[in-house]
Amino acid sequence: MISPAQNFAAQLLASFTKAGVTQVFLAPGARSQALAIAAGQLAEANKIDLHVRLDERSMGFQALGSAIGSGEPAIVITTSGTAVANLHPAVLEAHHSGVPMILLTADRPHELRGVGASQTTNQVGIFADAVRECVDVPAPNGNDGEGIEAAQLAANAIAVALGFDGDQPGPVQLNLAFREPLSATEPNAAQLNPIVHLPQRSQWRPEFVQLDSKIPTVVLAGANAGEAAVELAESWGWPLFAEPSSGARYGSNAIVGYRRMLDEQSQLAQEIGRVVVFGKPTLSRSVIRLLFNSKIEVVVVRSQQMGHFDVSRRATHIVDEVSVDDEVDFHWLEQWRAADEVAQQNSAPAGELNRASLVRAVWAASENDDRIVLGASRLIREAELWAPAKPVAVFANRGLAGIDGTIATATGIAQVNQEGTTRVLLGDLTLLHDASSLVVDHSEPELNIQLVVGNDNGGTIFESLEMAKTLSQKTFTKLFKTPQQVDLWHLAQAYGWQYLRVENQDELQQALVATGRVLVDVRL
Template sequence: MSTTAERAAAPSTDAAAALLAGLVARGVRHLVISPGSRSQALALVAADLERAGLVHLHVRIDERVAGFTALGIGRETGMPAVVVCTSGTAVANLLPAALEAHHAGVPLLLLTADRPPELRGVGANQTTRQPGLFRAAARFEADLPVPDAVDHDGTAEQTAEFDTVAATALAAALGEGARAAGPVHLNVPLREPLAGAVPGWLLERATARPVAAASDIESDPEAEASGALYQGGGGIGVADVAPETEAAFPLELGARTIVVAGADAGPAAEELAHRGGFPLVAEIVSGARFGRNVVHGYRALLRDPDLGGRIERVVVLGHPTLSREVALLLGRDDVEVIAVRGPGEPVNLNGTTQGVDAVRVTSGETDRAWLGEWMRASRAAAVDLSPPAPDADGLASAVPHERLGAINAEVEVIRAPLDRAALVDALWRATWPHDRLMFGSSRLVRVADELLSGKKVSVHANRGLAGIDGTIATATGIALASQVEERPGVTRVLLGDLAFLHDLGALLLPPGEDEPRLQVVVGNDGGGTIFDGLEVASVAGDDAMDRVQYTPHTTRLEPLALAFGWEYHRVTTRVALDQVLTAPGGGRQLIEVPLPR
């Protein structure tokens, strides 16, 4: 006769335990769960892993928010977070985050529960064709075998198979192999009973040294998972995949060269510019806007025929997206363009760009005159956005009208309304190396890119596809991951009002979870003013422009903040903004900055 424990066991829960234990044993530390019926076994195992202190568990009722929260965790840590959801439209809501992860090279693991094969295509509730849904983005995907046996001691063949799947999936997500890091999709079909007792061997397997580490498993989408119903992966063809790592491309000095650092280029771009003596055009989201070679006001300088017009060679790192001037430069047929391969589609705007795995400076003499021209122009183009310093002599003057004039000047500074330039400058100055700063895909990131000086701080942005969706959720993931173990720092995200409203659901955080130190700063100009600077503004009538592009709104942000339990501030001056950004404390703050159109 079966014992109570045996009667309570279920193949679905044992399979979920094997899969999640395999991932945790190999270093996964963050699980993001969206509740659902078909995924309950995975969710309950995740809860046990959290109780044991092995993982950080984040619950989000909106799957799109869950996906972008995991994306933020992956961006910050370089390790994938696991997203668990139920079947049906829940799975489709993960697609935006998966596409961004694909194009930006961010590791991400999607575990989607599903009906078993016999319930697909027959009108069963909440059932669609989930296998292959992420085919255009996934580094590896598999429709796993339906678990059909209970494992009493953690040694069953099925448990070993799911452990191998975990190793293969993690290796693929981390880009261990020919492909870059990115999203992985494991579709997990389950039959009833959908949950049983969590097996006693869960914690032992989750803390054991795995037989196969992720680095021991090649991320080969053709590798077989025993009994898998479907396997595939690789992203959009092979255009974004280097077949094998090649030797660093030798970069001889001599040609008039600049380095362009796009999104996520990282410190390697600054190092290359320093070694070669090249001017560095670094986007604000590149992670390379620092060092003595960085160029200020690069857009105007690229338009200058005496500087931009004389460029002979460009070396590109990262994914440039923020300026037309860089796009035009990379599209010129009279400029040699060398692009270091990234995780997404290769940069090749002129049709003749040479893609390489890496570059190294070799022979030749540094063109100091060329660098000097750029640095002199850069200094002239630099913008000082600092508020005027107080007139100390005037304030201390014994002459009444001099003292009054100094006081009035100081009052004017204090009362001066914020504009976009002052807003981005305030955030930049408030951010230190232990902080994190994220830019949404709004007009403000372009203002920041045009005006801000060099500074070595951690900057994030979803520029893989540059969508406005998921900005707050991504920033929340970054905050949660960067603040574990009581690490210091604040995560700030700057975005426009439409990007804020688009991701409003990300403000909902469940009680009882760790509360991130997160400042969401909304530049509220009442609609999509980014379109005012695009071609549509010159061809559309005012009514049509407002109706379908600017999309004005009158949403009040304070009631929204209070409804979601956020501290709210409305600031209209630079002094007030500086005080809010740097005030001691923590928690979740929504800071609204009204801006003119």
């Protein structure tokens, strides 16, 4: 049986593989069966890593994690209808954090749209401006030239997803219409050898600014700031305020206790005259207040990954590189270092099991081959306070800073970085929000991944906000804290994870060296 759908799907997937894309994520469905068969053929030939998930929401975040961990576009295959809509949370995060993803969304042919056909909705534009490009591909009919068209589609999707045109990387949608017969066993995608030409990356012309060296300056490194923030701070002798997921919380200029000094409006904090911003800072109000302070100059260094950042609309310069006009007085840096040392000495007492000691223990246990993934809960803000300056890989979904998909994202990161251990530091509600991602695909290699759950029975993150002071305790608990009574031991057992309950520091140390898939229930 000849199936134009199968021929086109095989050519398309083979083209992606020929161009070097290897991570493919699939949720089963009828309309997408040709894509699934082609992906299966490539996986059997060891040309791709194929990950099959039960639901599209979880799959979307796992693909997101894979792309974060590898820098390679992740291909996502879905059937039509609500399957596509379930990708939306992960697509939004990828959009705002500059993560390359390629969405292959199967669809009905044009004649079956808008007439009430089953499992059919308007998938063109369903993600609005959250995708870099949406291409509505008509149903193939077997004409000559469709193989060349498939190769061109793949090359263009890769280039746009990776930002070859100079724009921010991000998700791309190929909406693929298919007519019956929806699949066949031939051609075998693994035996095809399409010709794929990726376009050249656009020429990058950086913009520079030269700053007055006499203004007391700090470097603020938000999410995904990277080593460029460290290099600038150390080049000009400026204190570095680096969030945990910045990729810049290390080196001799890192001031770990910056948030406490800003919260307390220390003398040094009041002397800040300029902030140079990298990445996307999101964690603390005291940091954001710096950017709105009319007495402080704001300079933003562009982040291709995190996109435009100028929340106060006050940036005097938005540039690619920074230099200064004269030598910098390192006395400013020494003052911050001395104050930081005092702040660390006056921090939480040792020996107690609390959020501070939990953060420090996770950082102490993590070395060069390990990774830390932070959920959008109270613990990432505790990490901003307590995590030491250490060159360990730390990830977090800070594009939209949503609670969703933390386990799935971490699983994707672990799958493309199988050396060492991936430790996920998250709250109990963040765990429950993504509990369906605990499903284990036993056909894939075992992962070393620890879900380190700071279990405080609910959303204590809201206790620091205004409504906690104005509402009655009963109302606050119902509307915001939302305590749950889920037995995490039974949850771990149901999904096949090892369960470890932790009630003191010694038990925590032992738990953090466990291997395999482990749920560590830390009672706070």
